[in-house]
Amino acid sequence: MSLRIVQLDDDPESPFPSIAHALAEPDGLLAFGGDLSPIRLLNAYRHGIFPWFSEDEPPLWWSPSQRAVFRTERIRLSSRRRRALRTSTLVVRADTCFRTVIEACAHLPRPSQGGGTWITGAIVEAYVQLHRLGHAHSIEVFDGNALVGGLYGLAIGRMFCGESMFSAQSGASTIALAALAQRLHAWGWPLIDAQVPNDHTRMLGVETWPRTAYLQALESLLGSEGLAGNWAQCFGEIPAASLATPSAA
Template sequence: MAGRRGRYYPSITPDVLLRAYSIGLFPMAESADDPEIFWVEPEMRGVLPLDAFHVSKSLRKAVKRAPFDIRFNTRFEAVMNGCAEETSDRPSTWINTTIRQLYTELHRMGHAHSVEAFEDGELVGGLYGVSLGAAFFGESMFSRRTNASKICLVHLVERLNANGFQLLDTQFTTEHLKTFGAIDVPKDEYLTLLKATTESPHLPFP
């Protein structure tokens, strides 16, 4: 996790959080039990170019089969809970109580959104993130069924492109995200892109 970071106590407000996003910072916690958060400012920022989003043939077929009922912003807090769950391949989480409260408030303000996958009425996958201007900052995703979170990502990109968004920030790149076309962008270049997109009129998401 290359980049500057500094501790901040739980007195942070949603407005301060939005300001942080606009200048290239985002919060994390050491663990779910740690009440403090810290700011992260990576030297290389993960970005998923919306005009170069790649979907594999197998995933494209899965999307076409429509195995899930995809919804937007109907179970935001439940999606956060799913992302915070401990699993065999994710034994710990950075989503603490402070972060839950802040993003739930951002959701009420129209700046945090979720994409949700349902199967027979049960939430089985999803993702959430923050919108500001023409930028969307992906935060986390979870999946309880094969391809659930991937299909949510496909629907997210479709929604962002349809509504004129220009930036999908992934914070960091992973091998998983690289299969979709995610790239590393140097901080200076990222901040130029960020300024242009966050100063845009705030675009609708749902």
């Protein structure tokens, strides 16, 4: 492995190798090693790179050749989903229980990964620290006082980089995504990075962009003022029923 990809050193401020050196197979693998410090993680996301590795591996750093991207004005909800939303009593909030959300994502069964998860204990602690610093955010779906779904990710400039989502109630993660898109669109944030497409995100309208197009969009959004700090107040509370009309999401 070390003959083909760069091993990062112990200095969290050391630069990542050029994206041009990312492997074609496995697609996007760029580097390994280093740590998960806030400085290194933020530097990675600013260059279109993210960590993805298992418990028994060193940190692996990726920038795939094709990137999954949502336009915040184009989340696709089925007619059946919209009908169900009209009578929903669920509500969506942000940044009230970040650790609970990321731990729920970590414990979600993933048959495609042999039942395991890439959200290791080290990942949890690293992103909790980013949350405390005002960079990582959770979008949370509540049924009364019960958390029933959500997602988490990072805000980089005016780009939201989604990491993972979970549902303890059918469709709750989709509600979190639609609410996030609604709020970001209102703020003038055009895109949500979903990293790698899958069947579920394709149903919701994700687009697949070449890496060069994604990096160009990212660069333009990094030049815009973002929204640091806790989002609980500025995000407010979004009734799931308000997402039933096409213009809402």
